[in-house]
Amino acid sequence: MNRSLKQRTKSILVPVIPGGIMTILIFYLDYFQFQLVEKFLLFAAFVIVPLVILLLRYDAKNTQQRMMYALMKWLQYPAAFLTLFSVMSNKMWGFEGTAIPGTLSLGWLLFTLLLGIYGLSTIVISKGKAAEIAIGAGLVYFFIGGTWFTLYQYQVDLFNANVATHALSSVHFHFSSAIVPIFIGALGRIMTKKSWYPWVVAIDIVGPLLIAFGMIFSKPIEYIGVALFACNIVVYTAYLLAYLRKNALNMKASFFLGFSCLAFYTVVVISIFYPLLKKMYSLTILDFIPIYGALHAFGFVLCGLIGWVYMVNNMANQSAS
Secondary structure: OHHHHHHHHHHHHOOOHHHHHHHHHHHHOOOOOOOHHHHHHHHHHHHHHHHHHHHOOOOOOOHHHHHHHHHHHHHHHHHHHHHHHHHHHHHOOOOOOOOHHHHHHHHHHHHHHHHHHHHHHHHHHOOOOHHHHHHHHHHHHHHHHHHHHHHHHOOOOOOOOOHHHHHHHHHHHHHHHHHHHHHHHHHHHHOOOOOOHHHHHHHHHHHHHHHHHHHHOOHHHHHHHHHHHHHHHHHHHHHHHHHHHHOOOOHHHHHHHHHHHHHHHHHHHHHHHHHHHHHHHOOOHHHHHHHHHHHHHHHHHHHHHHHHHHHHHHHHHHHHO
C-alpha cells in the first residue's frame, strides 16, 4: 500500500516539473521572442493542462475512458512541443505568412479535441451530477481554446475579428473558461449538497460563451458574461475559504488554495482602483495587463490547480489508510 502511495506521489510530480522548467525558459530567455499572450498559451500547454489531467477521474470499468486518459497522459508533452514549434515557426524561424505555423498547431487542436471528448464522456457518465458536468464542460472549453489558437496560427480573420482577438479568445478559454468550471466541479466533489450549486454550475457554463460571443459581436453581452462569471468566482472563493477555515486539511492544499483565492481578490481590488491608479501614476491598460495576467495565471489558476492536486492526493492517502 505504501508503494502505491509513493507511485501516486511520483505521478503527481513528474508530469509538471519538466513543463514548469520549460515555461520558465520561455518567459525569461530572450531567445524566445514571443508576445505575452503566446507565452501564456505555452504556459497552459506545458503546465496547466498536465495539472488538470491529474485532477481527472476515470471509471476503471470503462475501457474506452481508461484508454483516453492514458492517451492524454502520453500525448500531453508531444502536443505541447508542437505548440511551441508552431509559435517558433511563426516568430523565429521565418515561416510567418505560410501554412507551417497553422499546420503545427493542429497537434494541439487534436489534443484538445481529445480533452473535449473525454469531457463529454465525463458528462455522459456523470448521470446528472453537477460537479462532474462542470468538470466535463471545462474540458470541452479547452477544445474551443485550441480551435482559437489554430485560427490564430493560420492568421484567419473569422467573424470580421482581427487575429489578435483570436489569440485573446484562446487565452480566455484556456485559463478562465476551462479552469473555473473545473475548480467549481472540484469544490462540488467535497462540499455538502447545496440547492444553489447546480445554478452556479449552469451560470459557469453559460458565462464563458457570453464573454466569447461578446468579444466578437457585442460589448454589452461581453460585460454581462464577465459580471456573471466574476460573481460565480466570488461564490466559489467565498465558500472555499469558509471550507478551508472549518476543516483540517493538508497544509499544502490549504496554502495554495488560499493563495489562489487571495490572488483573485487582489485582481478585483486592482480593477476597482484602476481609474485612480491610472490618474495618479499616468498608467495605461497596457501597464496593467501583465499584472492582471500574472495574478490570474500564476496566482489564481496555477496555485488553485496545485492546491486541488494536493487535496486529491490527500484524500487518496486517507482512503488508502
